[in-house]
Amino acid sequence: MEKQDIPEAKPLNFDKRMKTILAVAAGLGIVALLIAVFIQQLPSTRIWANLWLNAIMFLFLGLGALFFWTVNALGESTWQINIQRILESMALTIPFSVILFILAFPGLKDIFEWTHTEHLDEILQKKAAYLNLPFWLIRFAVYFIIWSFFAIYLRKISVRNDYEPYERYLKRIRSTSGWFMVLFAITSSMAAWDWLMSIDGHWFSTLYGWYIFSSMFVAALAVIIIIAVAFKEFGILPNINKEHLHDLGKYLFGFSIFWAYLWLSQYLLIWYSNIPEETIYYVERTRHFETLFILNLVVNFVFPLMALMTRNSKRQPLILVTVALIVLLGHYLDLYLAIMPGAVGHEAASIGILEIGLPFFYLAVFMTLFFTYFKKAKPVPENHPYIIESTSYENL
Amino acid sequence: MGAIVYGYFTDEINLLRAVKELQGKNIKIADVRTPFPVHGLDTVLKYKRPFLPKIAFAAGAIGGILGFGFQAWVFTEAWPLNIGGKPYLAIPSFIPVTFELTILFAAFAMVFAFLIQSNLGPGKIPDILDEEVTDDHFQIILTEKNNNLAEPELTKALSGSGAINVKHLNSEK
Numbered sequence: 040m041e042k043q044d045i046p047e048a049k050p051l052n053f054d055k056r057m058k059t060i061l062a063v064a065a066g067l068g069i070v071a072l073l074i075a076v077f078i079q080q081l082p083s084t085r086i087w088a089n090l091w092l093n094a095i096m097f098l099f100l101g102l103g104a105l106f107f108w109t110v111n112a113l114g115e116s117t118w119q120i121n122i123q124r125i126l127e128s129m130a131l132t133i134p135f136s137v138i139l140f141i142l143a144f145p146g147l148k149d150i151f152e153w154t155h156t157e158h159l160d161e162i163l164q165k166k167a168a169y170l171n172l173p174f175w176l177i178r179f180a181v182y183f184i185i186w187s188f189f190a191i192y193l194r195k196i197s198v199r200n201d202y203e204p205y206e207r208y209l210k211r212i213r214s215t216s217g218w219f220m221v222l223f224a225i226t227s228s229m230a231a232w233d234w235l236m237s238i239d240g241h242w243f244s245t246l247y248g249w250y251i252f253s254s255m256f257v258a259a260l261a262v263i264i265i266i267a268v269a270f271k272e273f274g275i276l277p278n279i280n281k282e283h284l285h286d287l288g289k290y291l292f293g294f295s296i297f298w299a300y301l302w303l304s305q306y307l308l309i310w311y312s313n314i315p316e317e318t319i320y321y322v323e324r325t326r327h328f329e330t331l332f333i334l335n336l337v338v339n340f341v342f343p344l345m346a347l348m349t350r351n352s353k354r355q356p357l358i359l360v361t362v363a364l365i366v367l368l369g370h371y372l373d374l375y376l377a378i379m380p381g382a383v384g385h386e387a388a389s390i391g392i393l394e395i396g397l398p399f400f401y402l403a404v405f406m407t408l409f410f411t412y413f414k415k416a417k418p419v420p421e422n423h424p425y426i427i428e429s430t431s432y433e434n435l
Numbered sequence: 436m437g438a439i440v441y442g443y444f445t446d447e448i449n450l451l452r453a454v455k456e457l458q459g460k461n462i463k464i465a466d467v468r469t470p471f472p473v474h475g476l477d478t479v480l481k482y483k484r485p486f487l488p489k490i491a492f493a494a495g496a497i498g499g500i501l502g503f504g505f506q507a508w509v510f511t512e513a514w515p516l517n518i519g520g521k522p523y524l525a526i527p528s529f530i531p532v533t534f535e536l537t538i539l540f541a542a543f544a545m546v547f548a549f550l551i552q553s554n555l556g557p558g559k560i561p562d563i564l565d566e567e568v569t570d571d572h573f574q575i576i577l578t579e580k581n582n583n584l585a586e587p588e589l590t591k592a593l594s595g596s597g598a599i600n601v602k603h604l605n606s607e608k
Contacts, residue, residue: 307528311519313519349488350484
């Protein structure tokens with residue numbers, strides 16, 4: 040590839056117009072929630088479950104970005120330096136998502152059957168040593184302390200080095216990433232059990248943590264791709280070129296397949312062994328949510344597999360963004376299917392104004408935080424020793 | 436007639452620069468030999484993108500269809516077996532084998548397509564001009580036939596572009 044003249048970077052213009060758009064989006068979400076509560080008078084479980092679902096999705100975008108950042112730092116990869124500030128700013132939304140989780144806390148009794156300690160059946164009584172509210176809350180706090188600490192600490196080192204030589208800190212970022220990876224492996228799995236698997240309290244699957252992790256990572260990648268392409272097109276990060284998009288596309292392609300692999304690994308074994316206490320999870324979903332169940336597979340596996348297979352489609356910003364957007368919706372649906380059948384049940388669960396409108400509120404909050412944090416630092420870590428390689432590398 | 440001239444380089448940055456320089460002088464390069472893949476060389480030499488991905492997709496699709504079709508035929512037509520009360524056409528349990536056959540077909544097809552495309556294979560006699568190329572030297576090869584230039588001029592062009600050593604071969608090869 041010939042050396043192109045890279046245009047001057049424009050600053051991110053987080054002006055009144057954008058703030059108005061985000062405020063309107065947030066208002067839309069709140070209006071949807073109010074309509075659902077006061078006009079439609081939906082059952083309380085459905086409303087709380089929706090708040091829970093959106094809080095988890097919100098967290099997953101930040102956590103997935105933090106994972107992506109640290110895994111690249113750990114592998115000393117060079118290509119992602121130009122988009123690193125996107126990852127950092129996304130990761131910084133993690134501490135804030137605690138508030139969104141706590142917003143849904145009054146509805147814990149509606150979402151989790153095991154919180155009704157006064158009449159637990161035999162199975163839930165045996166699980167009570169782990170699934171009880173005090174211990175659950177302690178774990179909740181521990182997860183967030185760990186994730187927030189790493190997001191804030193790594194960001195601090197990264198930003199400090201815009202003004203000081205970088206080499207001193209490179210090693211520290213790498214070793215910190217290593218510690219995060221160890222703790223993340225444990226906490227991400229346990230969080231998936233606590234927040235999602237325990238909704239179907241009688242059911243269990245040893246693969247569940249990884250399955251949720253893969254869904255989280257793909258969703259975060261989709262958002263990273265959308266932001267990266269937008270920032271490239273608007274000239275905020277002019278260093279991003281087709282090579283970066285190609286690599287991000289490869290990640291999206293590969294991890295969509297990884298997701299399908301874990302999905303099948305979980306489904307196949309349960310379907311084959313045919314033990315009632317395990318199959319109940321899929322009976323509920325295939326009987327009453329059949330369309331969504333199949334749509335989930337099509338949108339999250341077949342579609343990205345076919346759409347991103349060729350080299351060209353990964354290098355075309357428009358195609359890549361379209362696929363990323365659809366896959367992001369797909370993983371929202373995946374999370375919907377993980378929560379709703381257990382928490383709400385098939386009689387009450389459906390997709391209406393609440394399900395479509397409420398995510399806009401969370402999206403607006405996410406983007407507001409993201410833009411704020413992105414503006415706080417230089418758009419590219421200029422002193423990073425790998426920055427030249429990240430700008431000039433090529434995919435074969 | 437048909438002499439081959441080849442110049443030696445010791446690093447890929449010089450090599451890339453020399454290739455561009457020679458192309459700038461309208462000298463056609465017959466081949467470049469390197470001990471390891473050099474980034475950007477294939478675009479400079481205007482090599483076509485390999486057809487391996489298309490082969491892989493076609494072979495993978497054939498493998499997948501064959502794998503699934505064979506299982507479906509065996510378990511419904513040829514030898515229906517009731518396994519654990521499952522339906523005869525138990526699609527989820529066919530997926531692992533279908534997947535493996537897709538990979539197997541694609542992988543084998545790619546290996547053979549690669550051998551054919553690279554003109555390699557068992558029994559192939561390597562036409563290495565100098566063992567150095569397999570170790571730490573890079574070669575640019577020019578031919579008289581390609582360029583309508585005599586050997587001394589090609590030698591001059593190569594040493595002019597920074598080759599540390601230029602040799603030539605007056606064979607009919």
